[in-house]
Amino acid sequence: MKKLLMTWYGMTDLRASLKLESTKGPVLGALLSEDYTDVVILGFTHPDKSKCDTEEFQQKLVNISAFGEDDLRQFIDLISNTTYAHAHFSDWLNKQLKEAGKKVDISFRPVVLSHLNDTEAIYEAATESLNEIAEFKGDKLVTLYLSPGTPVMAFVWAFAALRYPTLKKRLIASSQIGKPPEKIKLPNEWLEWHAKALPEKDKNFDQFDAIFHLFGEQRVPSLLGINQFQSKIHVFVNSAEFPASVMKQFVGESDFYELAVDPYDPEGVKVEILNIVEKLPSNCRIGFNLTGGTKLMYAGALAACRKVNAIPFYFDSRSHETIFLNDFKSIPTKTINSVDTFIKLNGYNLWISKTGDWEGIPNVHSFERKQLTLELWNARSKISKLYKEIVKFNDSPEPFEINSHGVYVRLSSDHKAEIRLNNKAFQFHNWSDFARYLSGGWFEEYTYRQLEPLVKLELIKDLRIGLEVSIDDEKGYSFLSEQQLYQELDITFTDGRTLYIVECKSGGVKSEQVMKLQNIVRYFGGISGHGILACCFSPKDKVIRKKIADSYNIHEVTGNSLSERVKAIILKNNEV
Numbered sequence: 001m002k003k004l005l006m007t008w009y010g011m012t013d014l015r016a017s018l019k020l021e022s023t024k025g026p027v028l029g030a031l032l033s034e035d036y037t038d039v040v041i042l043g044f045t046h047p048d049k050s051k052c053d054t055e056e057f058q059q060k061l062v063n064i065s066a067f068g069e070d071d072l073r074q075f076i077d078l079i080s081n082t083t084y085a086h087a088h089f090s091d092w093l094n095k096q097l098k099e100a101g102k103k104v105d106i107s108f109r110p111v112v113l114s115h116l117n118d119t120e121a122i123y124e125a126a127t128e129s130l131n132e133i134a135e136f137k138g139d140k141l142v143t144l145y146l147s148p149g150t151p152v153m154a155f156v157w158a159f160a161a162l163r164y165p166t167l168k169k170r171l172i173a174s175s176q177i178g179k180p181p182e183k184i185k186l187p188n189e190w191l192e193w194h195a196k197a198l199p200e201k202d203k204n205f206d207q208f209d210a211i212f213h214l215f216g217e218q219r220v221p222s223l224l225g226i227n228q229f230q231s232k233i234h235v236f237v238n239s240a241e242f243p244a245s246v247m248k249q250f251v252g253e254s255d256f257y258e259l260a261v262d263p264y265d266p267e268g269v270k271v272e273i274l275n276i277v278e279k280l281p282s283n284c285r286i287g288f289n290l291t292g293g294t295k296l297m298y299a300g301a302l303a304a305c306r307k308v309n310a311i312p313f314y315f316d317s318r319s320h321e322t323i324f325l326n327d328f329k330s331i332p333t334k335t336i337n338s339v340d341t342f343i344k345l346n347g348y349n350l351w352i353s354k355t356g357d358w359e360g361i362p363n364v365h366s367f368e369r370k371q372l373t374l375e376l377w378n379a380r381s382k383i384s385k386l387y388k389e390i391v392k393f394n395d396s397p398e399p400f401e402i403n404s405h406g407v408y409v410r411l412s413s414d415h416k417a418e419i420r421l422n423n424k425a426f427q428f429h430n431w432s433d434f435a436r437y438l439s440g441g442w443f444e445e446y447t448y449r450q451l452e453p454l455v456k457l458e459l460i461k462d463l464r465i466g467l468e469v470s471i472d473d474e475k476g477y478s479f480l481s482e483q484q485l486y487q488e489l490d491i492t493f494t495d496g497r498t499l500y501i502v503e504c505k506s507g508g509v510k511s512e513q514v515m516k517l518q519n520i521v522r523y524f525g526g527i528s529g530h531g532i533l534a535c536c537f538s539p540k541d542k543v544i545r546k547k548i549a550d551s552y553n554i555h556e557v558t559g560n561s562l563s564e565r566v567k568a569i570i571l572k573n574n575e576v
Contacts, residue, residue: 269300
């Protein structure tokens, strides 16, 4: 195993090398007190002293024993923090170690500072050296020596060390001149919550090297973690009951791992996480997404997070903020702007066989069709009385003709569609699924058009109609038989935070339809999903109205006030 000492060297060390001290100096004293394989020495180099005359330095060095106090002070001031002093100290140190029978590889690194307490440059030098050592293969113990150099240099050593939670390291300091250094410990609170004290330039909350996600029944928190931060590695801490393989499709080129744990054993969760952390590079920036999972998983993960000085965070669904649990600062949570993402997240082994794009409906943009849709809304009571007759032709393009309740509809053998109502007549060519439109599809189009203004207001991010989800045959086929259709969704959209599923009822509403919508919303939208029951006729039945009222995430709206009502629902759900 490599044993490395990392240290600055200071004025006392230089004076010791010049035989002006009665001690060996802090650096040589530390190297003689233990068996180190390597030492990295940082030396402050003053930029204005780089032109010191080498010959003058050597000549004065020979005669140093004859110097008076003033001459000696001037000589020390002349040579200190120069490359010549560094070379002299390094040669002297090698010679002393060889005479003592110590075999130590010395790496001397001059560090140019603008002034003695140039914190930024001191920190950069310390972290660069630690980065190199962290890359060493095999077992290693790094000892950071705080005594040589200025107090700022000592502070920065300790501070920089916190960036390397998995690097095996210790801190030492000399409490008494001439005595071997002793181990010291940083305060536990600082070790656990050091992230809040990181310099502003290190507070890069856009990315991590690894993120541990607590994964449970609700998948959205893990998706938010992937969406919010870039990470080279995503580890999903899950139980056997809730496998996390569904998340693999979202991590892109990042590495994906599942860590199966007992969700009710916090100590076990902590140990399992720490076992993974030990295998990561020592200078990893590690994040902990503590939003999901059980409370005991949270306790174990938080303990592991503190142990390795990682950054814990939590997604608050009410405020839509990402809260860092080490310092309670927060940033806005990034939105999820695609309906597809919610479907893929919650509908595992299902795939979107029809995307539900408005543009995919033939002739939907014609002025006449839009006018007919609006006219059917005005005549909804009349057309609803024909549903039982019309629905017989939904699955077949065969001709039909119905004239009843003041409405005349006809589809000819060449798919020419006709309809007369309220003294208005409409004709369309090549409309094979005319029956489906008349038996309820018209109300879906009406509802979609009512919601379009909310897209322009950016309250709705993605609006779909007739999206279909089918069973994944796991063979990659792009076609499916009708029997493989899993679920058709009348209208779906997201506000960037929640999936909304709209069930359009052009006729009466039945009690079981409310429960069905609840189940669909829970399945595809998770606990935060919302269902909207868009009705041509507001239900009067007390049981149905109570079921809607008792459902926190099911809302009933009618066509007359549909747009404003949905707008109010979205705004209320986004209230802090």
